Amino acid sequence: MNNLAFNIPVIENIYATERKQYIFPKHRRKRVLKKWAKNDKYCHNVPCAYMFENKLVCHPDIAKRLREKEIAK
Numbered sequence: 001m002n003n004l005a006f007n008i009p010v011i012e013n014i015y016a017t018e019r020k021q022y023i024f025p026k027h028r029r030k031r032v033l034k035k036w037a038k039n040d041k042y043c044h045n046v047p048c049a050y051m052f053e054n055k056l057v058c059h060p061d062i063a064k065r066l067r068e069k070e071i072a073k
Contacts, residue, residue: 017045
């Protein structure tokens with residue numbers, strides 16, 4: 001656990017990701033949209049950060065970027 005920006009405790013967790021869909025069907029029927037959203041080959045996981053009980057839980061990639069910005073100040 002590191003104290004980075006504004007003395008907020010930062011917890012790094014490799015599972016702090018968000019599932020994002022990056023390929024969408026040409027037609028916009030709701031049934032097809034739901035099927036494509038469930039299929040893993042049209043989605044990938046993107047690192048993200050969450051604020052939980054006054055602590056920042058984030059992916060190690062985001063924590064690395066935060067540390068670089070702290071050093072640059």
